[in-house]
Every structure is written in C-alpha cells, then in structure tokens.
Amino acid sequence: MKGTVLYAPHDVRFEDREAPKIIKPTDAIIRTSATCVCGSDLWPYRGISRINGPTPMGHEYCGIVEEVGSAVRTVKPGQFVIGSFFVSDNTCPNCRAGYQSSCVQKEVMSTAQAPLVRVPLADGTLVSTPDLPPDDLVPSLLTLSDVMGTGWFAAFAANVKPGMTVAVVGDGAVGLLGVLSAKQMGAERIIAMSRHAARQKLAREFGATDIVAERGDEAVTRIKDMTDGIGADAVLECVGTQESMMQAIRSTRPGGGVGYVGVPHDASLDVGALFWTHVRLHGGPAPVRQFLPDLIKLVWNRKIDPGKVFDLTLPLDQVAEGYRAMDERRAIKALLRP
Numbered sequence: 001m002k003g004t005v006l007y008a009p010h011d012v013r014f015e016d017r018e019a020p021k022i023i024k025p026t027d028a029i030i031r032t033s034a035t036c037v038c039g040s041d042l043w044p045y046r047g048i049s050r051i052n053g054p055t056p057m058g059h060e061y062c063g064i065v066e067e068v069g070s071a072v073r074t075v076k077p078g079q080f081v082i083g084s085f086f087v088s089d090n091t092c093p094n095c096r097a098g099y100q101s102s103c104v105q106k107e108v109m110s111t112a113q114a115p116l117v118r119v120p121l122a123d124g125t126l127v128s129t130p131d132l133p134p135d136d137l138v139p140s141l142l143t144l145s146d147v148m149g150t151g152w153f154a155a156f157a158a159n160v161k162p163g164m165t166v167a168v169v170g171d172g173a174v175g176l177l178g179v180l181s182a183k184q185m186g187a188e189r190i191i192a193m194s195r196h197a198a199r200q201k202l203a204r205e206f207g208a209t210d211i212v213a214e215r216g217d218e219a220v221t222r223i224k225d226m227t228d229g230i231g232a233d234a235v236l237e238c239v240g241t242q243e244s245m246m247q248a249i250r251s252t253r254p255g256g257g258v259g260y261v262g263v264p265h266d267a268s269l270d271v272g273a274l275f276w277t278h279v280r281l282h283g284g285p286a287p288v289r290q291f292l293p294d295l296i297k298l299v300w301n302r303k304i305d306p307g308k309v310f311d312l313t314l315p316l317d318q319v320a321e322g323y324r325a326m327d328e329r330r331a332i333k334a335l336l337r338p
C-alpha cells in the first residue's frame, strides 16, 4: 500500500507503507472512498509546528468497512462509514456529555491520506450512512469527519440561535462551513470576513448576507457600525491567531458568544480586558462525533452541501500538489480520491 508521509517542511511523499492491520479487537479497517488535506496539516507542512521524523498524514476519512476486530459490534464490513478525526469510545463521562474529542480514551487520527486506514475504537468512533451513498454525496459526507463538524461546533459553541446576527472570522474551509452552519441554525444576518473573491462568493452561496474585507481594528469598527454600535450576537473564530481571537471578542456584543475552533498559535488572552466585555467564550477541538448522526441526515437528505468547499480534486497519489495548492492559497480545500 502507498500512503502520505511528511518528511520535512514542504516535503510530502506518497510512498510504500505497510498496509494497516487489526491491532486491537476494537479496531476496524476502512477502505477510504475519499480523504483530503486539512488546514491544520499546513502547520507542520510550513514548519510552524515541528515533526519528529517522517510522519504519516491525514485525519479526515470516509469509506467502506473492510474488516473489524473481534470485539466490534455495531460496525460491519461493507458499510459506508464516517468517523471523527478524534477516535472515542462514546461511553465515558466526557463522551456522554457530548465532548468526544475529550474522551478519556481519545486518540487523534493521523494516517488517513491512504487507501486503507485503521480506526481504533470503531464502535464509538464510526457512524454508518443509511445505505451506500451515491458518488456525488461522498465529498459532503467526507467533510463531516472534521471540517464541517468543526464549523458546526464553532456555531454551536457561539450559541447561534434563530434570528441572530452572526460574524465569522476566517475564510478558510472551516469559516465557510461556519457560515453554512449559522445559516442552518437560523441566523438572520451572517457577516463573512474575507478579502478573496472566490471565498466571498462561496460564503454567499452558503448563506452570508454581508461581506467585510477589513481586518483587525477596522473590521471591529465595521461590525459595530453594522449593528448600531453594539456588536454581533455570536462570532465564530476560525483562524487561531492573536489578532483573529481579539477581533472576534471585540466584535461580540455584551452577553454574546464567541465559538473558537482555530487551533491557537501564539495566542493569549488578556483576562483583565476580557472581564469587562461580558463575552462568553467556548471552543476547542470539535466533538465532531456528537454531531455526526444529525449532519449525516442533513447531507443524506440534501439539505446541506458542504462538499462545495472542495475546489480541487486530485487522485490520492498527487497529494503533494494538494498541499502545495492549499499552502499557496490556490485552493480552499483539496479532495483526494484513491
């Protein structure tokens, strides 16, 4: 089998690797129908986060169950399944509270940019579709593994409710799907912050009513101007920098919520300043597993089409071009088909 391995910054290879095998009785092996490159894959790709030697890549996956371990009960060979980028038992107290990405047995997936992938804790992690999906639904189903579930969690964590004014900081795939999520949750006005024409267009297709191209202080001023000087009811922070986090907090009205899902890089909070804002903060790695059953239904019934976020499709063996295109912002998100 060949799989994707990051050797060093800007050095992604698709090379021979040992095919995954059942290691624990709770494992399943999935034949991936599609996988993709995540914005977070770009942190090690750019050398901003370090890797210790050659690292297998990929944590977004969906496909057909090939084989299951002897203790697996709910997942069967031949089913089409989607799993979160965090594996979870779905039975511990954190899982039962809806925070499967804090499962006491959690593990991060990291070998999914390959034709076969081993998924630990298969019963807790994987959710099957009602039937084998038509091929045109596969990209949208794949997004539920991480990017769509993360955009959804951003809106959930910001406490988006019908009729609200929502602002979204970040026009990457997560931010764009945060727009779609806010729309689905009934937001009336959705302000997408983007300065790229193609991303602005997709944001509008997903439900954005307004576009703000400014950043930082100027962006905060624009949001305040658009909300009678008060601020948005809910703000989705989908970047993870100091500037984007402060922009989100300062764009939110007193009592409003910020849902933050951008992985922080050198960001810190001034608690003294935060105290006087009355803003609620909630975020972290998205508990995608909590939302999978409902999101599968929405995709299956063609109520949402998050797969539109893929603007580049490549054969899996050209995965290195997918990284390059996303790194250079030529592509929003690259879909890989084995």
Ligand SMILES: [Zn+2]
Binding pocket: 088, 089, 090, 091, 092, 093, 094, 095, 096, 100, 102, 103, 104, 105
């Ligand atoms: Zn758990």
